[in-house]
Each structure stands twice: as structure tokens, then as C-alpha cells.
Amino acid sequence: GENVEQHPSTLSVQEGDSAVIKCTYSDSASNYFPWYKQELGKRPQLIIDIRSNVGEKKDQRIAVTLNKTAKHFSLHITETQPEDSAVYFCAANSNFGNEKLTFGTGTRLTIIP
Amino acid sequence: KAGVTQTPRYLIKTRGQQVTLSCSPISGHRSVSWYQQTPGQGLQFLFEYFSETQRNKGNFPGRFSGRQFSNSRSEMNVSTLELGDSALYLCASLKAGQSSRYTGELFFGEGSRLTVL
Numbered sequence: 001g002e003n004v005e006q007h008p009s010t011l012s013v014q015e016g017d018s019a020v021i022k023c024t025y026s027d028s029a030s031n032y033f034p035w036y037k038q039e040l041g042k043r044p045q046l047i048i049d050i051r052s053n054v055g056e057k058k059d060q061r062i063a064v065t066l067n068k069t070a071k072h073f074s075l076h077i078t079e080t081q082p083e084d085s086a087v088y089f090c091a092a093n094s095n096f097g098n099e100k101l102t103f104g105t106g107t108r109l110t111i112i113p
Numbered sequence: 114k115a116g117v118t119q120t121p122r123y124l125i126k127t128r129g130q131q132v133t134l135s136c137s138p139i140s141g142h143r144s145v146s147w148y149q150q151t152p153g154q155g156l157q158f159l160f161e162y163f164s165e166t167q168r169n170k171g172n173f174p175g176r177f178s179g180r181q182f183s184n185s186r187s188e189m190n191v192s193t194l195e196l197g198d199s200a201l202y203l204c205a206s207l208k209a210g211q212s213s214r215y216t217g218e219l220f221f222g223e224g225s226r227l228t229v230l
Contacts, residue, residue, distance in 0.1 A: 001172075006155075009153075034218070034219075036219075042223070043117075043203070043221040043222060043223050043224065044156070044203070044219075044221050045221070046218045046219065049218075089155060089156060091156075100146065100158050100161055100169045100171075101146075101158070101219065102158065103148075103155050103156040103157075103158075104155055105153065105154060105155035106155045106156075
């Protein structure tokens with residue numbers, strides 16, 4: 001089945017700096033790659049997603065890039081703010097007979113004021 | 114529109130007992146998925162139900178089971194609880210079609226935190 005690896009597991013950045021989280025996936029048929037943000041004690045919520053027909057997508061301070069050849073995608077957060085502190089999960093769908101999302105193990109991002 | 118509702122929010126059980134968790138999806142959403150969240154393991158897929166049928170299943174033992182009712186509400190059951198089953202169990206609903214790959218937003222509930230002693 002699909003395997004999604006996410007790095008780093010923890011990341012600390014100074015407020016105002018940029019943060020980058022990277023994920024790799026194994027299923028070349030995957031065509032949907034969402035990112036979820038989970039604040040402490042709260043439910044995961046979708047923050048951005050990308051489909052395989054585009055290489056980059058931006059939404060204000062957040063961007064996601066996708067390299068289908070290398071089978072990796074990344075989340076970029078610019079001008080980080082304290083409210084960006086959370087756990088971020090990447091995910092990929094799969095076509096190995098299972099229609100489900102496989103999530104990475106998460107990155108705990110801490111913004112240092 | 115009401116969000117995804119999970120009950121109970123917290124529960125404590127002892128080894129060998131069984132537990133049933135409930136999930137009410139967003140109105141109109143026919144797909145319900147269940148995930149187990151543990152520190153360091155992320156979100157691990159348990160199973161997905163659509164129109165009262167289990168459509169997908171993750172790599173969990175048979176002690177983990179679920180079902181979906183005609184109103185799309187779903188329950189999951191864990192029998193013969195083990196210490197390692199302590200986790201946050203999240204359900205998520207999706208406005209999926211009859212045969213759609215996951216290309217839409219999953220809406221998660223707040224989870225049921227299970228502690229096994």
C-alpha cells in the first residue's frame with residue numbers, strides 16, 4: 001500500500017522566518033496531496049491541498065509544491081507567526097484498491113517569539 | 114451546519130473490556146472514516162464506510178470493527194482491549210460519491226480519547 005514519510009518530526013523557527021516540511025510518497029498513481037494542521041487539543045483541519053496536475057499552489061503565507069517525478073511534496077510557510085505553532089500532517093491518496101488517505105507521522109512546528 | 118460529532122469524548126477502560134465509539138457525520142456526507150492517532154505514529158487509517166458498507170480497511174487486527182447506519186452515523190468497536198489501544202480515535206466525514214478517490218476535504222471530529230489501564 002501507500003507509504004508516506006514526513007520530515008522533520010519537530011521544527012522550531014524564529015517568528016517571521018520560513019518553515020518547510022517535506023513528504024515523500026510511494027504510490028505513483030496518487031493524485032491528491034492535502035496538508036492538515038492540528039492545533040493542541042483540537043481536530044485536524046485542512047489548510048491546503050494540491051492535485052497532481054499542478055506543481056505549486058499558494059494561499060497567502062502557505063504554499064505547497066509537488067514533484068511527481070521524485071514523488072515528493074513540501075509545505076512552505078512564510079513570515080511565520082505564533083499561531084502557526086501546531087502539528088502538520090501531509091497525506092496522499094492511493095489507488096492500490098483502497099480509496100483512502102495515508103498520512104505522514106506529523107511535524108510539530110514551534111514558532112519562537 | 115453542524116460539524117462532525119463524536120461521543121464519548123473521554124473514556125477509561127481496563128484490559129480485556131470492549132468499547133464502542135460513535136460518530137455523527139456532517140449532514141449530507143455519506144462517507145465516514147476512522148483513524149487512530151498516537152504520539153509518533155500520526156494518523157493511522159482504520160476503515161471507511163460508505164452507504165452502510167465497509168469500503169476500505171487498514172492494517173488493524175480483527176478486534177477493531179465498525180459499522181454504518183442508514184443515516185450515515187457510524188460506530189467503531191474495539192474488543193478485548195489492550196494497553197496499546199490507548200489513543201485518540203478520530204472520525205472524519207467526506208461528501209464522497211459512489212466511486213470517488215479521495216480528492217475532497219475530510220472533516221474531522223474532535224475525537225474520543227481512550228485510555229486502557
